[in-house]
């Protein structure tokens with residue numbers, strides 16, 4: 250009996266030691282992966298648009314992809330400025346020439362003092378997340394090609410995405426998943442104002458939120474990003490972002506509550522709008538855990554959309 254007790258105790262302690270040795274190592278590996286992404290975001294805080302572009306190209310090459318730069322004529326009225334979209338592809342297995350676009354703008358605003366904002370929340374964090382999502386999708390052998398496009402000059406009026414459509418059209422694009430502002434918090438925001446053609450895309454997002462038990466907030470009225478360019482072209486598209494839970498709900502009220510009924514104090518500005526387009530948009534506001542969470546979620550959304558086209562009996566198609 251005593252021997253049995255000792256043996257059981259040994260087994261139990263061995264079991265718990267085994268569990269303890271496995272779980273912390275997975276947690277540590279995750280922390281390390283998050284730190285890698287945080288350091289990638291850091292590299293985008295550069296003084297010029299050209300240096301920022303170099304940061305994007307380096308990021309892509311280090312992820313094992315070969316970027317292509319597409320120049321376009323952009324700039325503002327009376328101040329023409331060449332822009333540069335950056336793209337690369339994760340090949341699918343179908344050879345159908347059909348693509349799911351995974352997009353984020355990589356440009357930053359010029360501040361009132363004439364300096365380029367660090368632009369890490371808006372939008373280097375998204376850039377890092379979509380490139381990491383592509384890296385995670387590389388071995389998944391999806392049906393569609395996944396084309397990452399990093400747009401330039403979004404901040405000047407969605408110029409990069411307009412130039413992209415002017416050059417390539419959207420006939421090959423099954424859907425577009427755009428990310429803008431995804432640097433802190435654990436709540437994913439998604440726009441629901443991208444036209445009826447985008448319904449299956451928002452439903453794919455909702456399924457991912459449900460399956461992954463991710464806190465998500467849908468916005469009937471969501472702030473504009475490059476998604477609007479695709480809406481104008483009637484392409485299925487969703488725009489995603491991340492925030493704190495309370496920030497996401499405050500932003501929902503600010504954008505969606507009937508006039509005078511938001512419950513927010515007069516003049517209240519949701520936190521995220523005190524960060525972006527300002528000197529506050531710096532590495533101090535970027536959370537490493539959000540970067541990996543965003544990357545994994547975006548990869549899951551792309552996979553869900555890819556699968557949607559291969560389940561003709563899927564209830565979503567009814």
Ligand SMILES: [Zn+2]
Pocket residue numbers: 354371372403429430474
């Ligand atoms: Zn942005």
